[in-house]
Amino acid sequence: MSTHDDTDHRHSTGATQPDTEPIRVLDDDGHLLSSAEPPALSEAELLGMYADIKLARHFDQRAISLQRQGRIATYAPMTGQEGSQVATGHALDDEDWLFPTYRDHAAKYVHGAELGSLLTTLRGYREGYSDPAGVNLLPEYIPIATQVPHAMGMAWGQLLQGNDDTAVLCHLGDGATSEGDFHEGLNFAGVFDVPAVFVCNNNQWAISMPRERQTASETIAEKAHAYGIEGVRVDGMDPLAVYAVTRAAIKKAKAPTDDERRPTLIESVQYRYGAHTTADDPSVYRDEAESEAWRDRDPLDRLETYLHRTDVLDDEREATIEAQVEDEVAAAIETAEAAETSPERIVEHVYEETPDRLAEQLDELNALREKYGDDAFAEVLG
Amino acid sequence: MSTHDDTDHRHSTGATQPDTEPIRVLDDDGHLLSSAEPPALSEAELLGMYADIKLARHFDQRAISLQRQGRIATYAPMTGQEGSQVATGHALDDEDWLFPTYRDHAAKYVHGAELGSLLTTLRGYREGYSDPAGVNLLPEYIPIATQVPHAMGMAWGQLLQGNDDTAVLCHLGDGATSEGDFHEGLNFAGVFDVPAVFVCNNNQWAISMPRERQTASETIAEKAHAYGIEGVRVDGMDPLAVYAVTRAAIKKAKAPTDDERRPTLIESVQYRYGAHTTADDPSVYRDEAESEAWRDRDPLDRLETYLHRTDVLDDEREATIEAQVEDEVAAAIETAEAAETSPERIVEHVYEETPDRLAEQLDELNALREKYGDDAFAEVLG
Amino acid sequence: MSSATATEAESATERLTLVEGVREGLHTEMARDDRVMVLGEDVGKNGGVFRATEGLFEEFGEERVVDTPLAESGIVGSSIGLALSGMKPVAEMQFMGFAYPAFDQLVSHAARLRSRSHGQYTCPMVVRAPYGGGIRAPEHHSESKEAFFVHEPGLKVVVPSTPADAKGLLTAAIRDPDPVVFLEPKLIYRAFREAVPRGSHAVPLGEAAVRREGSDVSVFTWGAMTRPALIAAGNLAEEHGVDCEVVDVRTLSPLDVGTVVASFEKTGRAAVVHEAPKTAGVGAEIATTIQEEALCYQEAPIKRIAGFDAPVPLHALEDYYLPQAVRVQDGILETVGF
Amino acid sequence: MSSATATEAESATERLTLVEGVREGLHTEMARDDRVMVLGEDVGKNGGVFRATEGLFEEFGEERVVDTPLAESGIVGSSIGLALSGMKPVAEMQFMGFAYPAFDQLVSHAARLRSRSHGQYTCPMVVRAPYGGGIRAPEHHSESKEAFFVHEPGLKVVVPSTPADAKGLLTAAIRDPDPVVFLEPKLIYRAFREAVPRGSHAVPLGEAAVRREGSDVSVFTWGAMTRPALIAAGNLAEEHGVDCEVVDVRTLSPLDVGTVVASFEKTGRAAVVHEAPKTAGVGAEIATTIQEEALCYQEAPIKRIAGFDAPVPLHALEDYYLPQAVRVQDGILETVGF
Ligand SMILES: Cc1ncc(C[n+]2csc(CCOP(=O)(O)OP(=O)(O)O)c2C)c(N)n1
């Protein structure tokens, strides 16, 4: 059997190795890499990105403490990842669509969601889903990877309707790449060549599962080849690099050259500093020392350094932004805590027209509330 | 944005291209390629493979005509693909497990299924699933790609139970590669490094869907990289090449070297000469001229030529084999047509112990049969 | 043009089979609204494995009649995205038994996009699937698990039993603002023809149809089982003087409780006939609803005449699995004789 | 070792919560049979998001307590293969709402491997999932669609409501020769403790448990809803002199028709309480079965006290969605007062 052992070696496709080094613009300390040029962003745009990352970080801290106080429910923190989220958000044009996960608070905010609404939802009020008109944003997806075919279909619809100026950006996690829906959605995207950009926020963990055990492929970006589309790896803690790569992908999605295909899979390499959610305790399954190396490449620090060194930012501007950020989050909390809901919501928006039987179920409930008072409904276990 | 356009180019993983030329041992006319050596098979083994391919082709013709006569139900023909099926079957050791699709009649037969049983099942009798003890063979899978995780789990179970001498071979079609289960199964196989060989019988069509529209990736073999496993492309109409590649993969699955991973995805490039099934009319969706080029590389012709040229086969032996094959198929048809079934089968083997309610349902049915006779059950539409 | 054709073209109806009714529904709506598109496996050039989409590819082109890769979750999932984008996708699952890989997309997403987004987004789409047994198809091809979809709020579930309804209900389903699972009884795809209105023809969802009026016992059924039910009703009238009312439920979700209960109040006895396994099937929902709403009228147990609590057997035995006229008849007699 | 611990170690029982009962069931069976293995998302080092598998990884190692990639169809599909190979896999779906991607593998394969192969192959495996609402969990985390699985022949469906049953039924499920969907009411994972037998403890599948005997009305329920049902029963006895029999159905498939019907024949009235949407839920099956088997005993409509025909709302409203003691109580009174 010596022959085909040779043959194997010659013909096996196992030999090809993708370039695995992520694209970077800034080094770990926030200095511009000699090999790189900064993306063409105005000072205002750069400051906007910076302010959004500041806000995201502050929001994260406040949300975690609100959860601890029982004022909102389970929350998925994003510290360490907000640089990438904000950068992808900035890379979008207004008319583009965003498909976020439960962790993409900052991306949603940048694309037009109101902070107060985000918190209202986290209070368990469906009323939080009331984005201003023209904000092209889906409610966050919790069932992993299910948004991938939706984003593909939305992008396909743009193409079919001749909307050349609209692309779709779909966030997903590293864990999501194992799901069938990731595969089916990306394969469709490749076949129908739709204007969609899939950003895999590879934060190294899917709850307690480290990236290396999620898949045996060396990178996530290389999975793109299985779908005949481009895969790119970027330093997800370098907001300028993420912006540049995502912006290029969005542009290509809308107006590819003859030899380009519209879809891109971006692997944004980052780290989840904190717990998976406020219900999770990462010390059970990972060595917290691991995060130190990542924290040294913190996206906020790096951008801050870069902006200071390029004189876009000074201490005064920084302080102003800080104050604005705190005010904005405080106001959002107030808005959310002022929100009200009602049991009627349970039957609303199930169908355009509420079926009789469902309407009767509400009537029954209301009769009971009338008879026994709302307190009787406080606890299922009595 | 000129910078990251450059960067993109440098770092994009879109540039890597797998070697797409399939492995071959015989040329289109059945001559040994100068670059290749034949696999180490004895004359008896070569003749066995040849006889099995002959049998498969004859069986296919008979089954199609039995279906036309209403003696069996829908049948999925395999002509053009039987060379690959027989070769993969011969590459297995007896203790290995085979997960076949609805088209893999020949692979099943080679691994120990009885022809009479196959035909009994095609008559709609569950009794056909009664393989001789020790034949490690699952019933054929109809829901596309669902067998992939099963095969993975079976292989995993061997590993966990320390059965180093048992591997699993899983057949699937080109269409199957689009399903989520293909992805999830192969990703698991890569992560848990199990002794499984996945053979994608790329017959260029999934019913009416040509391979090029099934996925935008250039080859199916390269999809293996997304799972960190080896991908191999082989000429699926060259039985010797398929044998060599599959045998090597099975050996590697059982005893990999330090730098090898156990699983392999083999893309066996072939063509479905006939209809998808006897219920299908390919002239509606494909140009039958296309098949001519493929028929020129017919697996039976090529092996026959090779065996004649190497004096393994002569006209007399060929005639003997032909006669044996016809006898064997004729006997199988007789066996199948002698098989009997009974409505009791409906409730058997649903659970180990038939629940009362189900037993009562059978009693009800039997009471009705008693009362009205079996003729009353002949036609639902009366 | 032959004179026969000329006459046909002028008349307001044409004689179609059920599968032609489906095709006509698709055709009419695609011609009327260019957001309507068809997608699925082999629906394009091949015209669908049952020819339900025949000719649409040629007429509306590859952008509106799309052969997709072999991936049901991808088909339903991308249809949800298409619906979000403003299209009106009609997705085909090649057989109902192959819709399960798309189950998550159907129940977790299609059904809930409206409620999840507090009404901001909607999901007007149709998922069609040939369904049920009786055609000697291979394993997994004869499923009729409508109950799975009926139990999921946010979905509508429709099963036509006549060519005119196939066209009319499909038309209404396509125009519906919410996702509809449209199950087509393939046993009667070509069993008979009837006059079907040409052009736009919508039959409202949510309304059952009384196929035969009667006073002794109500038979609730849908899809292919309306045939054995009507045969049984005919026989019972002739041979036993039993006058059955046969109600074709048509829309299984939301259920037309009014028509079901009214019929029962008239007869006081009922049978439900369906192909799906008896346990936890839609028959249970109908029987329970009746006893909730009209117990005082009930004179006998409501009889379920259904598939076995077992997988559909291979084709040699499927006629024993499906409710036959003889089983329906016997079951009704049991109810009447109680 | 403290004396308290010493005493405990000697006694034949230990006081456990329901989730500890699950863990003990897994532990005992893994210790007893080394073919038993646990697999799923975060079941290893992390011990499961509800700690149901805590300590098993440390004790039995990474080959028998396996963190898998995030892919439910892969988990169930590979478990089927593992079962075929001779292992006894216990797969965890992190939440019942995330079992839908595995629906096809469950209904088309796990349920049918035995019948498809004419008994040649079997599929002894358990699919566990935390299920139901009431814990303020995010969207999609509060599903209780047991009816989906009950409608599929070949599966068994089990829901424990006590710590001892959690251990005992899980033990029986693991030993069962057929696939079992084991749904764990997470609302009462830690709600109370009770004495649970140490060591091997199996509670047979297919047998309902009468939790409270009574003569006026039967309440059929399972899982977390046994609590409000028992609270309601207590209140009704005290405040209204109504004597409820509370039957914890426990095994939803196959149903213990004998116990259900016997209870109803005694009381002549019944309510079914479940969290799942009312329409086409298991409540319908139970009510229909009762009227089939015991119509002559029926004195009032069987009342379904169930979830809305709507998705479970975000957590702020979930207590209005779930059947509360007050709803149960009022519903029973309606039945009794009919
Ligand atoms: C289909 C499905 N399965 C399981 C879960 C439970 N779950 C929630 S988040 C999570 C991990 C996701 O990891 P990843 O995709 O890497 O995203 P990250 O949380 O790291 O942002 C899991 C298993 C789910 N939400 N959906």
Ligand SMILES: Cc1ncc(C[n+]2csc(CCOP(=O)(O)OP(=O)(O)O)c2C)c(N)n1
């Ligand atoms: C899940 C599922 N979806 C759809 C089908 C219907 N179907 C049967 S065979 C087939 C095409 C399969 O193509 P491929 O995988 O290339 O295998 P081939 O038939 O060419 O051998 C389809 C769509 C099915 N059996 N299962």
Ligand SMILES: [Mg+2]
């Ligand atoms: Mg992650």
Ligand SMILES: [Mg+2]
């Ligand atoms: Mg094929």
